[in-house]
Amino acid sequence: MFNNPVLTFIQLMNGISLGMNLFIIAAGLTLILGVLRVLNFAHGAFYMMGGYICFSLVGLFAGLPGGFWLAVVGSAIALAAFAWVVETTMLRHLYDRDHLYQLLFTFALVMIISDLVRFNWGTNVLSVSLPNGFRGATDLGISFYPTYRLLLTGMGIFVAISMWYFVNKTRAGRFVRAARQDREMLESLGINVGRVYMLVFVAGSALAGLGGALAAPAVSLAPGMDAEIIVQCFIIVIIGGLGSLGGAFVGALMLGLLKSFGVMLIPNFEIVLIYLMMVIVLMFRPWGLLGKPEAK
Amino acid sequence: MTLLDVSGIHTSYGISEVLFGISIRVEDGECVGLLGRNGVGKSTTMRSINGLTPPSKGSVKWKDKEVAGKRTYDIAKSGVGFVPEDRRVFPELTVWENLDIARRSRGKANEWDEAKVYALFPELETFKDRKGGYLSGGQQQMLTIARSLMGNPDILLLDEPSEGLAPLVVDKLQEQIATLKDQGLSILLAEQNLNFVLDLSDRVYILEKGEVKFEGTPEDVRSQPELVKRYLTV
Ligand SMILES: Nc1ncnc2c1ncn2[C@@H]1O[C@H](COP(=O)(O)OP(=O)(O)O)[C@@H](O)[C@H]1O
Ligand SMILES: [Mg+2]
Numbered sequence: 001m002f003n004n005p006v007l008t009f010i011q012l013m014n015g016i017s018l019g020m021n022l023f024i025i026a027a028g029l030t031l032i033l034g035v036l037r038v039l040n041f042a043h044g045a046f047y048m049m050g051g052y053i054c055f056s057l058v059g060l061f062a063g064l065p066g067g068f069w070l071a072v073v074g075s076a077i078a079l080a081a082f083a084w085v086v087e088t089t090m091l092r093h094l095y096d097r098d099h100l101y102q103l104l105f106t107f108a109l110v111m112i113i114s115d116l117v118r119f120n121w122g123t124n125v126l127s128v129s130l131p132n133g134f135r136g137a138t139d140l141g142i143s144f145y146p147t148y149r150l151l152l153t154g155m156g157i158f159v160a161i162s163m164w165y166f167v168n169k170t171r172a173g174r175f176v177r178a179a180r181q182d183r184e185m186l187e188s189l190g191i192n193v194g195r196v197y198m199l200v201f202v203a204g205s206a207l208a209g210l211g212g213a214l215a216a217p218a219v220s221l222a223p224g225m226d227a228e229i230i231v232q233c234f235i236i237v238i239i240g241g242l243g244s245l246g247g248a249f250v251g252a253l254m255l256g257l258l259k260s261f262g263v264m265l266i267p268n269f270e271i272v273l274i275y276l277m278m279v280i281v282l283m284f285r286p287w288g289l290l291g292k293p294e295a296k
Numbered sequence: 297m298t299l300l301d302v303s304g305i306h307t308s309y310g311i312s313e314v315l316f317g318i319s320i321r322v323e324d325g326e327c328v329g330l331l332g333r334n335g336v337g338k339s340t341t342m343r344s345i346n347g348l349t350p351p352s353k354g355s356v357k358w359k360d361k362e363v364a365g366k367r368t369y370d371i372a373k374s375g376v377g378f379v380p381e382d383r384r385v386f387p388e389l390t391v392w393e394n395l396d397i398a399r400r401s402r403g404k405a406n407e408w409d410e411a412k413v414y415a416l417f418p419e420l421e422t423f424k425d426r427k428g429g430y431l432s433g434g435q436q437q438m439l440t441i442a443r444s445l446m447g448n449p450d451i452l453l454l455d456e457p458s459e460g461l462a463p464l465v466v467d468k469l470q471e472q473i474a475t476l477k478d479q480g481l482s483i484l485l486a487e488q489n490l491n492f493v494l495d496l497s498d499r500v501y502i503l504e505k506g507e508v509k510f511e512g513t514p515e516d517v518r519s520q521p522e523l524v525k526r527y528l529t530v
Contacts, residue, residue: 174397178386184348185384189398190372190447 009142011260017149019256020156021215025229026236026248027163028207034243035180035200036095038102042109044230046205049082049113050075050212051221052121055128058216068131072213079209080202087201092194110226118223128216148217155214159207160249167245176200180243235274239281241291250289297324298357299451299482300345305354305364307337307344314340316506317354322451322484327477329497329514330486331528336503338486339381342453345484346378347371359450375402377449381456381486383436385443387429391420394428394439398446413442416472434465438472451482458489466492490528494518502527 029043040046054075061067061074086109094101130148137144167173178186179196187193219225236255240247258277262270287293300322307315315337322328330338343349345356347368356364363371372378386394395410414421417438423431428439437457444452457473458466470492477483477496487493493500494514502510502517504527510517517523 171396174389174393177388177393178397181386181388182384184368185380185386186397187368188346188348188372188378188380189443190369190400191397192367192369 006143007264009140010145011264012257013140013145013149013153015257015260016253017153017156017256018259019253020153020160021211021218022229022232022236022256023156023249023252024159024214025208025211026233026240026252027159027245028204028211029233030237030240030243030245030248031163031176031207032201032204033237035176036197037099038091038095038201039099039106040204041103041106041230042113043205043208043233044226044228045110045113045117046079046083046208047212047215047229048117048221048223048226050079050209051128051216051219051225052117052126052212053078053209054213054216055121055126055221058128068128068217072210075213076206076210079212080206083202083205084198086205087198091201092198095197114223114226121221123223126221128221130217152214152218156252159210160245163245232274235278237288239278239288241285241288244288244290247288247290298322299324299326299359300484301355301357302341302345303355303357305341305344305351305356307340307349307351309340309349313352314506315344315351318344318503318506318508319354320484320501320508320511322482325477325480325482326498327473327483327485327496329493329500330484330503331488331490331493331500331517332503333488333528333530337506338503339455340506341503342378342380342455342484342486345371345453346376348378372447372449373400373402375448375450377444377447377452379440379444379452379454379457381459383433383440385428385431385436385439388427390425390427391431391439392424394443395420395446398443400447402448404448407448408445410446413445416445416475417442434461434469437461437465437469441472441476445476449481451484452476454483454485456486456488458487458492470495488528490517490524 025047029040032038032040054071057071057074058068061070064070090105094105134148134151136147138147138150167176175186175191175196179193183193232255236248236251239254240251254277255274258273259270262273281289298321302321303319304317305315306313306317318337318341320328330341332338340349344351347363347366351364354364355362358371358374358376395413401407419435420438420442423435428436431439441457457469461469466489473483473496485493485496494517497514499511499513500517501508502523509527510523
């Protein structure tokens with residue numbers, strides 16, 4: 001297969017594009033995990049909601065110029081609002097409890113969202129059409145490539161750079177990093193860390209919504225689509241290192257590439273390669289590629 | 297004027313009570329020492345004052361307002377600076393970033409800024425781009441104090457600042473804390489290093505098993521070796 005350069009190139013681009021879409025979702029998950037120490041099982045369900053809400057908003061905004069883009073932004077905002085309600089009414093009361101409570105709670109959310117989606121959108125497969133201007137293919141020299149997938153890649157890179165800048169170069173980002181390192185100490189310096197947590201949860205969830213909305217035209221929407229994504233996000237976060245954004249970027253890229261080339265090598269069994277990759281990474285770096293060994 | 301008036305506080309960790317009616321006060325501009333062996337409740341007293349471990353009984357009056365039960369960040373914003381034991385710099389943040397996140401104007405005359413804390417602790421300027429985790433113990437201690445100063449507090453709760461530092465570093469630190477005191481900052485200083493605390497303090501309290509056993513001046517302590525033997529030497 002590698003003796004066909006065009007095919008190889010296309011699979012490479014597919015892998016990157018898939019990886020960048022996964023990164024947007026996994027970045028939110030790892031951000032929440034790193035700062036709040038909450039493993040949000042419902043993150044994949046948030047992604048699914050993003051996709052479905054995008055579907056409905058595209059219908060609502062049909063005819064408006066840039067309707068699709070409004071729908072994408074709307075989906076991210078909807079997930080932010082949803083996450084705000086979840087955090088302020090429920091999740092924040094569980095931070096001081098055993099991790100088991102948080103797991104059970106986010107798992108309950110998965111069930112609830114899953115039913116809500118079935119109830120509201122039904123069980124038929126839905127699809128969102130590609131936005132104007134991104135329906136065709138772009139000539140990349142070696143071959144033509146679907147323009148929308150290029151856009152997905154660009155969006156992932158844009159999100160990565162923005163997040164890197166925010167976390168490392170802004171004062172709000174410094175609060176986020178400090179909250180990750182020592183909550184009590186930050187609180188003692190006069191910072192309302194509870195609000196930092198809330199904002200991180202809202203922002204991380206908005207990323208899931210954004211990822212779902214952007215993926216909507218490239219995948220088919222069906223109940224259950226959250227399960228596959230959450231498993232992949234967990235693998236990305238484990239490979240990259242818990243809480244590491246750079247790690248999520250590398251992990252997402254590796255997973256995307258492995259999936260796209262794995263399909264060529266052993267169709268239908270590419271998931272085996274992915275688990276294999278995780279095992280290998282964990283054998284040599286149990287704390288992930290860019291993670292740090294737990295101090296305590 | 298009494299700045300901080302702690303009276304009869306009881307504080308527990310879970311079901312184990314560790315403070316049994318502690319009462320201490322700090323007047324404006326005073327440096328007050330808290331003495332006692334390991335585990336008598338010095339740190340818990342400080343955590344009770346700034347709300348990290350709120351007392352279950354008793355009162356903490358800060359500038360005549362009850363703050364027991366208030367949130368830690370609100371207490372901090374009202375001028376209570378906390379310099380915890382074992383320092384707790386943010387290890388992944390640079391010296392400069394550690395200072396920056398603590399920056400808070402409280403509308404006072406002559407507020408602290410980076411240049412001023414660097415003037416007091418010149419080493420910090422040298423290492424301002426180094427991560428907190430890579431500093432020496434003495435530098436970390438200076439950074440925690442400097443970090444608290446950036447919030448322009450009216451009192452510093454200083455928990456065992458000399459712990460684990462080399463004698464020369466301790467001497468320098470003592471001078472720096474004395475400078476802060478001369479500038480009018482009130483300080484509550486928990487220490488096991490007797491000379492350090494007696495040199496700096498106007499008054500001292502000696503704690504044992506979560507109770508105040510003695511209150512007096514540094515001279516009182518120096519003139520009563522049996523006090524030291526009974527409550528302080530290991
Ligand atoms: N986080 C904690 N959980 C349970 N017990 C604690 C905790 N911190 C301190 N203690 C206990 O409270 C008592 C007072 O401790 P502490 O205030 O740290 O004393 P000191 O600062 O004088 O050494 C000790 O018996 C200690 O074991
Ligand atoms: Mg202590």
